[in-house]
Amino acid sequence: MQVITNNFGASQYDAYVDGAVAASLHYQIQDGEMWLLWTTVSDSCEVEGxxxxLIRDALADAHKRRLAVRPFCHEVRxxxxxxPVYLKLVPANEVRRLHLTAVPAPKETKELATAAA
Incomplete structure (x- = not known):
């Protein structure tokens, strides 16, 4: 069974699979914005999607809370x-940059994931 919760104390959304944290999305709230920083997924987790x-739930929560979203995390971008329905959450001055950085080279993706771990 999958459950996603907002762990306010740790500033992260956690996805639980069979009672254990399988993935997390770290964030920071600042000046009416939710900065989505990085996503981690447990190596032992093999749950497709x-x-x-997890990211879609975080975006829906930001929408409900009327927070703009700054997507620093590659997976979120x-x-x-x-x-595109989520673009309305991103500040207008960030949308162009979002499109330019949404799909980095495979080597860069691996480096980002390693740096976040």
Missing amino acids: LAER KIISAH
């Missing part, structure tokens, strides 16, 4: 670019 579900 879990990271995307990819999902926002793939689903």
Whole structure:
């Protein structure tokens, strides 16, 4: 069973699979904006689409809370670019940069994931 919760104390959304944290999306709230910083997924987690579900829940929560979203996380940028409905959450001055950085080279993606871990 999958459950996603907002762990306010740690400033992260956690995805639980069978009672254990399988993925997390770290964020920071600042000046009416939610900065989505990085996503981590447990190596032992093999649940297809879990990271995307986690990110979509965080974006829906930002919308409900009327927070703008600054997507620093590569995975978040990819999902926002793939689903334009989320673009309304991104400040107008960030939308162009979002499209330019949504799909970095594979080597860069691996380096970002390693740096975040």
